[in-house]
Amino acid sequence: MRYQDHEIDNTAVYGLVDCNQFYVSCERAFAPHLEGQPVGVLSNNDGCLVALSPELKALGVPRGMPGFKIRDIVGNNKIYLFSSNYELYGDMSARVMRIITSMSDDIEVYSIDEAFTLFNNVHASFNLLGHVKEVREKVKQQTGIPVSIGLARTKTLAKIANKIAKKSKAGIFDLTDPSMIENVLKRVDIADVWGIGRQHTKRLIRYGIYTAYDFMVAPAYKIRKEMSVCGERTQLELKGVPCISMEVAPPTPRSIVCSRSFGKPVGDINEMIEASSTFCTKAMQNLRKKNQVARTITVFISTNPFKDTKQYANYASGSLLEYSAYTPDFIAIATALMKKIFRNGYLYKKVGVMLTDMIDKNRTCPSLFDHDNHRSVKQQAMVAIDSINDRFGKDIIFFASSGVQRSWSMRREMVSPRCTTRWGELLRIVD
DNA sequence: TCTGGGGTCCTAGGACCC
DNA sequence: TCTGGGGTCCTAGGACCC
Numbered sequence: 001m002r003y004q005d006h007e008i009d010n011t012a013v014y015g016l017v018d019c020n021q022f023y024v025s026c027e028r029a030f031a032p033h034l035e036g037q038p039v040g041v042l043s044n045n046d047g048c049l050v051a052l053s054p055e056l057k058a059l060g061v062p063r064g065m066p067g068f069k070i071r072d073i074v075g076n077n078k079i080y081l082f083s084s085n086y087e088l089y090g091d092m093s094a095r096v097m098r099i100i101t102s103m104s105d106d107i108e109v110y111s112i113d114e115a116f117t118l119f120n121n122v123h124a125s126f127n128l129l130g131h132v133k134e135v136r137e138k139v140k141q142q143t144g145i146p147v148s149i150g151l152a153r154t155k156t157l158a159k160i161a162n163k164i165a166k167k168s169k170a171g172i173f174d175l176t177d178p179s180m181i182e183n184v185l186k187r188v189d190i191a192d193v194w195g196i197g198r199q200h201t202k203r204l205i206r207y208g209i210y211t212a213y214d215f216m217v218a219p220a221y222k223i224r225k226e227m228s229v230c231g232e233r234t235q236l237e238l239k240g241v242p243c244i245s246m247e248v249a250p251p252t253p254r255s256i257v258c259s260r261s262f263g264k265p266v267g268d269i270n271e272m273i274e275a276s277s278t279f280c281t282k283a284m285q286n287l288r289k290k291n292q293v294a295r296t297i298t299v300f301i302s303t304n305p306f307k308d309t310k311q312y313a314n315y316a317s318g319s320l321l322e323y324s325a326y327t328p329d330f331i332a333i334a335t336a337l338m339k340k341i342f343r344n345g346y347l348y349k350k351v352g353v354m355l356t357d358m359i360d361k362n363r364t365c366p367s368l369f370d371h372d373n374h375r376s377v378k379q380q381a382m383v384a385i386d387s388i389n390d391r392f393g394k395d396i397i398f399f400a401s402s403g404v405q406r407s408w409s410m411r412r413e414m415v416s417p418r419c420t421t422r423w424g425e426l427l428r429i430v431d
Numbered sequence: 432t433c434t435g436g437g438g439t440c441c442t443a444g445g446a447c448c449c
Numbered sequence: 450t451c452t453g454g455g456g457t458c459c460t461a462g463g464a465c466c467c
Contacts, residue, residue, distance in 0.1 A: 041433035084435085110439040111467040188434055197465050228441055230465075257437055264432090352436090391443075411433085 008241065010203045013151055015132060015174055016158040017100055017139075020166065023051035023115035026092045027082050029144035030419050030427050031177055032279075036363060037201045038079040042067045045261045046083050059357045083412040091420045094142045103135045116155055118246050132172055134347040151176055153229040155244045156237035159186065159194040160212065185213035185238060195234040200227055212238060252360065258283040259352020262408040265304065266348045272301065273338050274403030280334045281402055283355050284327040285389075289383060293323035293364055296357035297330050299337040304349035314341040314411035319357065326378040330355075331401055391424075 019025060021358040023041035028034045038056035039314050040049050048066045070081070086236050093112045101107045104117035134147045139147050150161025152175040164184070165173035175184060191201040209215050215223070216238040223231045229269060233243040258279040266272060268399050276299050287294055300315035334353055372378075385397050417425035 045435065046433075064434085066434040114467080199464060220437050230441070251439095253438080255438075259436065261435070304434090349433095362451070374461090410435095 002028065008153075009120075010153075011121050011123060012242075013119045013122045013128060013156040014155050014242075014246075015104065015119065015161040016150045016155070017115050017117060017135065017147050018149075018162050018166070019113040020095060020148060020171075021053055022093075022145070023082075023084065023089055024053045025145045026085075026089050027080075027412070027416055029092065030416070034080055037075070038077065040070070040079065041084055042081045042414070043084060044412075045263060047261065048415060050084065050125060064274070081414055083415040085416050085418060087418045087421050088416065091418075092143060092145065096147070098141055098144055099134060099139050099142060100137065103138070106246050106248050108248055109250070116158065120257065128176075129172065129174055133170075136171055141418070148172070150349075151242045153178070154193050154237040154283070155173055157236055157240065160188055160192070163188075163192060178328060181238075181240065182213060186211055189217055190214040193234065193238070195230060200231070231376050252292065252358075254356070255360065256283050256286050256294075256355045256358070257352060258354075259284070259300070259350060260410050261350045262348070263411040266408045267344075267346065269342050269344075271403070272342055272348060272351060273335050274406060275400065275408055276277050276334045276338045276353055277399060277401040278329050278403070278406065279351065279353045280331050281327055281399055283353055284325065284330060285386065286298045287355055288325045288386060289360070291361050293325045293360045293361045294330075294355040294358045295319050295323050296355070297333050297337070298354040298356065299334050299341065300350075300352050300354070301338070301341060301348055302350050303346050307347075308351075310346055312346045313345055314343075316341050317356075320367075323359060323361075324359060326377075326382060327399065330400060335401065 004178055005018070011015045018184050020107070024034075024039045027041065029038060031261050034053075036055065037053070037057055039053040040056050041051040042048065043050045044186070046067050048064050049061065049070065051064065052061060052063060056074075056079060059077055059079070061070055061073050065073070070079070089112060097107070097115060100115050101119060102153055106118040108116040110116055112137040119128060119131075128151065132151065136149055140144055148162055148165040148171045150158045150163070150165045150173050152161045157175055160174045161175035164175075165171055175181065188211060189209055190209055191198070191206050193215065196204070196215070204210075204215065206220075207218075207226075209218055216235060216237070220232060220235060223235050227234075236243050260275075260279065262275070264274070280297065294317040296317055298315055299313070300313070302313035303309065303311050305311065316337045316422040318337050320329055320333070338351075419425050419427045
């Protein structure tokens with residue numbers, strides 16, 4: 001076993017900093033009257049509930065519930081619902097991450113609302129608990145976002161510590177002391193362990209494994225057989241052996257997806273082409289931002305599976321001969337692919353595109369058969385369009401194939417102002 | 432009326448090669 | 450009678466995460 005070759009560093013401590021009900025907290029940061037009130041944030045298209053305040057939870061509303069069913073549950077109780085406002089949440093996230101970065105040795109931004117941190121050389125003389133308390137206070141003071149922090153010797157244990165922190169008044173829980181682990185894990189459901197999803201939970205319960213502790217002491221070969229190396233790693237992590245290291249630099253992405261559900265059912269091929277063209281444009285902007293080029297695009301479409309109507313779903317892929325980051329190259333393929341998989345007589349709910357076969361833009365080498373004489377002009381055109389859109393707002397310049405009306409666009413009927421990123425939507429103190 | 436979106440990794444199995 | 454063995458690459462499907 002390789003892990004035994006390494007000396008475990010007993011002075012390294014992992015932290016998991018997680019924003020409490022992040023989207024709700026972002027809404028509250030600019031609307032203090034929402035404090036103490038039942039608040040919820042809906043997913044794209046005002047689809048289902050993705051973030052809810054404890055007050056809303058207390059009314060019996062579960063996470064993931066479709067927006068239109070919430071009324072049935074809450075009755076006449078006054079609640080505040082918001083469409084998701086990713087521009088606001090993304091910017092708030094960046095502010096939180098900057099503060100955490102400035103106060104730890106290493107940080108891995110794990111998602112929009114959580115980050116792993118690494119504290120090296122933690123000796124008895126250093127008051128780590130006091131330090132993370134400061135982190136927590138500084139984030140709250142400078143952004144208005146409350147965070148919980150879990151500390152432990154591995155990332156998986158830090159996740160567990162964080163869950164406990166979230167329920168505590170202090171918002172911090174320290175699980176670095178090995179003698180505490182056994183007792184703590186006995187009180188953690190197996191389903192709540194990072195890396196154990198719904199499917200594995202069902203199987204493990206059949207084997208009589210109900211808690212994180214049961215899992216930790218189960219025979220390793222059995223875990224390996226049932227769950228492959230991933231399960232084995234999780235087990236070791238629970239035992240305090242770090243197997244999952246920090247990813248400090250974000251890895252270059254292997255694929256980029258852009259897809260949306262429509263605000264209304266769509267049966268017309270021209271609207272479908274508009275949508276694939278729109279999502280293709282977004283995906284390509286993202287690709288260029290990451291300094292990547294791609295060769296392959298996949299288009300996928302589907303009807304509404306929740307409806308009792310004729311169902312159809314399909315996808316198709318196509319590739320360029322050369323790597324490219326030039327949007328029109330891909331819109332042309334996407335349009336051809338859409339024509340190929342589109343079937344008349346269905347009402348579609350969703351379209352998406354996925355870019356794959358990606359590499360760093362500096363690593364391309366021209367092919368013998370590359371007859372594209374306009375390569376540099378195309379590149380300059382993209383740079384120009386991107387900078388204009390960055391400066392004056394997304395979509396100032398767009399491709400005609402993406403349509404103008406876009407009557408299929410997603411619903412966002414309860415969206416708050418993007419007060420940290422748009423001059424026109426600054427917070428108003430007095431109306 | 433109305434049910435999200437964006438990713439990663441692992442494994443098994445088939446095709447193909449020598 | 451008797452039909453190898455091992456490597457690589459690709460894809461699809463299934464699991465997980467937020």
